[in-house]
Amino acid sequence: MLPKSLQKLIDSLAKLPGVGQKTAQRFAYFLLRSHRSLAKDIGESMLNLKNEIALCHECFNITDAGELEDKSLCPICSNHRRDKNVICVVENIFDAQAIEHSGGYFGVYHILHGRISPLDSVGPDELKIKELVLRLKRLQENGSQVEVILATNPSSEGETTAFYIQKLLKPLGVKVTRIATGIPVGADLEYADDVTLARAMKGRQDYE
Numbered sequence: 001m002l003p004k005s006l007q008k009l010i011d012s013l014a015k016l017p018g019v020g021q022k023t024a025q026r027f028a029y030f031l032l033r034s035h036r037s038l039a040k041d042i043g044e045s046m047l048n049l050k051n052e053i054a055l056c057h058e059c060f061n062i063t064d065a066g067e068l069e070d071k072s073l074c075p076i077c078s079n080h081r082r083d084k085n086v087i088c089v090v091e092n093i094f095d096a097q098a099i100e101h102s103g104g105y106f107g108v109y110h111i112l113h114g115r116i117s118p119l120d121s122v123g124p125d126e127l128k129i130k131e132l133v134l135r136l137k138r139l140q141e142n143g144s145q146v147e148v149i150l151a152t153n154p155s156s157e158g159e160t161t162a163f164y165i166q167k168l169l170k171p172l173g174v175k176v177t178r179i180a181t182g183i184p185v186g187a188d189l190e191y192a193d194d195v196t197l198a199r200a201m202k203g204r205q206d207y208e
Helices: 004-013 021-033 036-051 093-102 129-141 156-172 194-202
Strands: 053-055 062-064 083-090 107-111 147-150 175-178
Touching: 004 021, 021 036, 036 053, 083 093, 083 129, 093 107, 107 129, 129 156, 147 156, 156 175
Parallel strands: 083 107, 083 147, 147 175
Antiparallel strands: 053 062
């Protein structure tokens, strides 16, 4: 019989995505054997995550609460150099971060905070899709010509999410595009799957 405090930690860790009971036990045992400073740092970081992180009221990206302009907009949404009429829709904050690091995008984002996944009981109402529609309507009321880039992941759930949003936005007359998918740089064709090859052929471009 494990001590209640240890068992509670194991049960809590096991709730994390991708962490099973055995992995949770290893994590908990490692923390038990490590220096108290590590447990303290992790505990403080988790508390700060809830206390010092805020959601942008426009794109729903997360940022340090102290960085929110006028207590509502994140640094990207409040940056006047960004094109507010080009909105890249992504599943999570890390997808937006990856696009930012590419250095080739100068629009803004809309974070869904998930993707449609019936098996996980995640439907459209659990995502920030309604907020996207309202955001687009506000822009259209100001006479803006808006482009929405659907940058959900090329998985079955990501494609389902992109298709749902595309159908939802069609009546609004908004330009909707989908990020290209295909063969990554440095990869060999012989190792690519059929779907990837098909998309690469469909998304071919002029060779300049």
